[in-house]
Amino acid sequence: MNIAILTFEGFNELDSFIALGILNRMKGKGWNVQITCPSDSVTSMNGVKIQAQQPLEFANNADVVLVGSGVYTRDIAKDSHILDRLKLDPSKQLVCAQCSGALLLSVLGVLNGLPACTDLTTKPWVIESGVEVLNQPFFAKGNIATAGGCMSSQYLATWIIAKLAGNKSAESAIHYVAPVGEKDSAVSHSMSIVTPYIEALDAA
């Protein structure tokens, strides 16, 4: 399972790394989670420089694409040099966005009429791009999922694992990362957020 976490210049550390950490709980089952960037390295919104693990094109054949967030997303949403390198296909991939990543899914035409979750700062820009923004942490339909608010990236990871490897694996991943003394409640809560959208798919 190849998973591309799209991470751009000015990226939000929480949005890329919470998902990366949780999804890597599946590393032992062969999941290959990769920080995927338009350049050899990118520097976060708070000045941390990281090396790309994969070039942007890795996303086009990945099983899962998770578009991270950052402070330059509005510029990236107009940058054809970056956008033209992406050929995402939700009929063949899970395509997810965290916070301002929803704006990129919108301009890439992936949302195709679906409502989306995003952060409060990005919300007006996503609305301006023609997408209904939901006042909730997570939404998914079919192979497309969006989450709003940095810490919601745990829900994206939960949904991806539950959808591709089952609820038990998702519960185990959240149990591991959850605070000591709060593990059972954290698992219940995360599963309560994402399960309705998996059932909806199964019933569809």
Next chain:
Amino acid sequence: MNIAILTFEGFNELDSFIALGILNRMKGKGWNVQITCPSDSVTSMNGVKIQAQQPLEFANNADVVLVGSGVYTRDIAKDSHILDRLKLDPSKQLVCAQCSGALLLSVLGVLNGLPACTDLTTKPWVIESGVEVLNQPFFAKGNIATAGGCMSSQYLATWIIAKLAGNKSAESAIHYVAPVGEKDSAVSHSMSIVTPYIEALDAA
């Protein structure tokens, strides 16, 4: 306010970056949060290479030191080349540890009889080092705080901001990163975890 997030080879991404992201909500107030490493770069437990923002010695004069976690902490806890570079002083600094970071605080002699929180994997090694391990996400006394379970790093960040800049600033930081639709409950929960330890200090 200089804040050193100690980040070693094999580091856990959640443990260093959740705290970094939340603490940087205070960047506008002059807080300087720095990934602080024993070498020019370190690679995470899941293969992400990042550049150090500061050398290890930055921690010795920082206002806050947060010891991150990782898969090689037991080795680091025996590595005098690394340990000898650290001169932490909880009488002058806030000294915090996330997950296996508690083991480093223990061998550095910082805990000085205090109990600690850590993750379930590290727990036996922290006990072996002579420290009582608490079955809870967060504990603090005076200027020393520990947290257990990756996502508990939000509580360390909340405590640091509340202690140094007041509850309103801590609430604002958590509100920003919390999931959309869960912001008020996330703020209440984080504050309920850390506030008793701030009151306890003030009353001491």
